[in-house]
Amino acid sequence: MSPLLAAVITVGILIGIYGVVAIALNFQYGEAGLINFGVVAYFAIGAYTFAILTAGPPSETALDQYRWGFNLHPFLAALVAGLVGVIFSMISGWPALRLRGEYLALTTFAFAEVLQSSLVNVRAVTNGTSGFAGVVQPFRDAVGNYNLLILVAALALLLFTMWFFQRLVRSPYGRTLRAIKGDEVGVTASGKSPEKYRREAFFLSAFFIALAGVVFVIWLTLARPTSFGAEITFFVWIAMILGGEGNNWRVLAAISGLIIFDELIGALPLESVEAVQRVNAGQIFLTGLLFVLVLRWRTPRAGAI
């Protein structure tokens, strides 16, 4: 396979995976007004749950620190991973969803940090800093180019996610969420419980984000604590703000743009360490500048002011 084709497939997979996360986040924030700065936690939960459930028993020779591997069927493991994402969102959402705005943002951020720290330290479950390598890839032997299969899976999940949330947004359910964002008291006076809607929006999004984590870990065959830092959260947030919250297609365009930009820079033939450092700094600078410019000139949604 030509390097160009391989690069295109990689970009497609990344767009699929992060696209799902961005669309789910866009539902939480763009429709329900929930500020979740702990997105990466649900992503990590999906990835780790899949890795643990499909892992074989620990081996003495490989110095494995985890105690339980379940050898579960990958499809079942993927479904359970999504549900564990929901359960984790319930645990983190129970105290957090009583909070508003920046308080919710801080609490979700703290949860993600606690989770990442647990991935390192609860070694009996997560295998510590080594995490899991050689994660099961279903149908590995059935196809020649496995990344192509991952690409199809990632894009299928993306399309399903978009269809699903679009369906909610266009129904009375989405209308109620937008109403809650505008004025909770008015929704209460209309006979609906804003808390219930907020919780559901939070849990549903967590399910899809966890599934994206499953695809991510199958692709990389690697689950390590360092792969799930806050930068994933902020990457998806930047894409959502650039695209304009509430609009799935534009958010998807924004995340695609950022990923392509990232991959193009990664493909630059750099000779020295210094050059790599300069380019990395330049990339951060450009992303930040773009962010500021978009925030300055974008048109606010109706009612945003």
Next chain:
Amino acid sequence: MSEALRFESATRRFGGLVAVNDCSFSVSSGELVGLVGPNGAGKSTLFNLATGYLAPSSGRVVVGEEDTTNVPPHELARKGLSRTFQTPVFFPELSALDNVLVAAHQELPLVSAITGAWKRESQHQEERARMLLRRVGLEQRASVDSAELSGGELRMLEVARQLFNQPSLLLLDEPTAGVAPHLQENLAELIRSVHEEGVAVIVVEHNLGFLLGMVDRVVCMAQGSVIADGTPTQIHDDPAVIAAYLGGPK
């Protein structure tokens, strides 16, 4: 006649302040009552006690036959207790029509959104919402973003939404504030017609010309307590009401 709402020694304290102090009175089904009193008398707090937004520090609130002292506000709204707010409440991201439709009920809203079951009811609900917009004079504004409506229009929009579920009791908090004089006449007519349909209505209002010509009974509050309860004429001539609220020659 059966009771729509009853306060039994309802009291609400905020720290050292007693906003509502040992209030007891009831409103019959289908009655149209005005609630007046100086600013800070406790009228809005009383509304909040009745609709579940605040719990009484002591005493009880009874709606129909049921003690609703600890029932959350959205459940009370479902039970037919509808209210508006001093500052009109609306949803700026939605059109006027959708603002009204927020009150439309769906069985298992999330499931029906996924399965599409909500579509069975939607046409019927939309017709009802349009009918209510026509009733409050906003039929031409149905598809306009509510953020573009004027203050007076927003008040009418709120009333339309709060009528959607055919309440048995409607509480209006200063409905004429910010509404132009010619629209106030429409509003008075609307309140009268809602009342004629058998809905009990309680109106908090400072615009006494508007209120006293419309209601049969007025309750006057001052400093958290009910100081008078009678016909508009009785209230108008009551020395305690004159001293606390109306002012004028001593």
